Amino acid sequence: MRYADSGVDRKTRERAKRGVSVFGSAGLKTPFNSLIPLDSKSYYSFCTDGIGTKCLVAQLADKHDGIGIDAVAMVANDTIRSGAAPAALVDVIDIRKTEEHLLRTLLRSIAEGARQSDCPVVGGETADLGEMVGGIGANPYNVNCSCVGFVKKKDVVAGTGLKSGDVIIGLRSSGIHSNGFSLVRKALFAQWGGRFNAHDKPEALRGKTVGDACLEPTRIYVKSVLKAMKNADVKAAVHITGDAYVKFDKLFAFSKGVGMRFDNFKPQPVFGLVQQCGSVPDDEMLKTFNMGWGFALIAPKEEEDALLLLLKNEGAEKIGEVTSHAGAIEAVFKGKHIVLKR
8 A cells, every 4th residue: 555545645746836936935945944034133934734634543542632742743843944943832723512621631732742842832723613624533623733933044954065974863753643644544443444443452562552552642852953953063954754754855955966865764563563554565654654763863974973962862863874866865674775766
């Protein structure tokens, strides 16, 4: 099974975005978003995102206490890619009908994500939308967040100046995080054609239920990454989410003539279960999932030891390097050389 077989077509999505010139037309363009001038010395960043169909798994398992952390993580981790520090969050909860315990659980989870991000929630919206909100269970919902951040011009991480031999440092993920769930659901859960119920405990998960393994909240990297950027020469930063290792191609427009090679993957057991049950090819796993690393920093080789020391609490390791193979993204996985993009 490939991601397109679960209903997500990367190529169609990319074609739809082409030619829409308003995207990224203002401010300073960076690999993943534009920064808007605030004054002569600083920029602000704005990110918005949701957690997709992970909400459906939460509703199936009736486990909602990590969903708000996921929603905050998606935008807070995106904000820091350019060196910006998150400064304010807002949330939007679309729900079929407000129910006190469920809503309180979601809001407490958002508050926990904000605490981990060192960023306040300054507003939000809860909308009772009745039948407009699809999902499963008695009271389906969806959660989205937006984040504003600020960065001084001298501290912008712009993805420029990459060269062959630069190291790619990976920060450990907590599991699937919040991407690829259309494929996860079809591979694992009987509700969508898979083989397990949410509370099943397959041997591969070492005592965890399928629901718990999939719903592990996304790690938030704000404090550790900003600390690393302050104390080391970080050239680029990537939040390993949708499109996984293929998304490193966004850096090629800012650093010409280079490629990427990854040779260190440490996927949690849930990834192996998804691959086995969904018959997912190796290359598709690397194009869809973080495979054990949720965030990456790219820096000169001589900064490797300093970064690993600064990020030791994140389980940081070198996961690859910049190459001279212009435009190529390669991986060594399970002893095989795989070309993800050429």
